[in-house]
Amino acid sequence: MVLWEEELAGLVNMWEVPWCFSGDFNIVRFLSERSSVPYYTTGMMDFSDFISENGLVDIPLVGGQFTWSNNQENEIWSRIDQFLLSSDWEDHYPAVSQRRLKRLLSDHFRLLLDCGAPCGDNKCFKFENMWLKSEGFVDKVKSWWGSYLFEGLPSFVLANKLKSLKLDLKKWNEEGFGDIGRKKKELLEGIQELDALAELRGLVQEEKLKKADMSKELENTLLCEEIHWRQKSRALWMKERDRNNRFF
CATH class of the missing domain: 3.60.10.10 (Endonuclease/exonuclease/phosphatase)
Structure with a gap:
């Protein structure tokens, strides 16, 4: 002991x-x-x-x-x-x-x-904490984990289920979650285009709704980016209420 x-x-x-x-x-x-x-x-x-x-x-x-x-x-x-x-x-x-x-x-x-x-x-491979902000992520992981079928000692089963989960997470990150930097760039460019249109002629209702959706998605993307860099800097001791922009 x-x-x-x-x-x-x-x-x-x-x-x-x-x-x-x-x-x-x-x-x-x-x-x-x-x-x-x-x-x-x-x-x-x-x-x-x-x-x-x-x-x-x-x-x-x-x-x-x-x-x-x-x-x-x-x-x-x-x-x-x-x-x-x-x-x-x-x-x-x-x-x-x-x-x-x-x-x-x-x-x-x-x-x-x-x-x-x-x-x-x-x-x-590294587990990204920002994945937890993706809607339905936890349920997706539960579904993957339940689908893995291995027989043998508990240690053998656990090791192989973890390997399978790692592969599914990698694939989902590439095909589903996407590159956070590219996503941020595309959203900023899209919002900028709509802002330019708004200055010229104003936005129709459909464009206003599109801009609102993009702004909401950008907010979540920026939060994911912040979580990513905080994890990368290993500043896990920093609490949400103690965030300091100058630190980053």
Whole structure:
């Protein structure tokens, strides 16, 4: 408990960088990860809480189910060795996996973390807080999440559902939400054209309604842009009532 809450959790909160923990944790998360555990223990629940609260990902183990055995007559198998990654690790290494290698003279199997080729386009996935301002976004995410069907250990199911959600979010951002800078430019140009018409001859009712809709959309676009830059600057500590234009 002290290791999870004070040692490792303290390190995670110290720097905002991708994290990878590895080693013999001497504990499992699920009953299926040990052959002789009939019920969940306090240590197992504490370990799961540590992983969840710190946004770590327990990626699936390839090549076998367990990583250790006691080599006794009544043999006990367990998965106490593993790699735990922060969720943004996959942004840099999207093909990451952990594989069990052959066991030599040890009670433990050797593990290999295969990161594959690094992300080379500098366009790694980030969840944008401004997406939450898009009408129907939360319902859309719920619908996507419910449509993903995977079978296996809970960690395997979660990891694959998150990968699928990432792909859907990327596609929706490109095709549905759109580029916030281009949208802002188009709206400003459209409103400017209508203002020019208003000075020349006045606007008919249809044009007035169009301008009102564009002004409303521009207001929301500017709010999204502000949220985007605030997130990018990591000024998450600033409260809505404490916003200071000079800071930006």
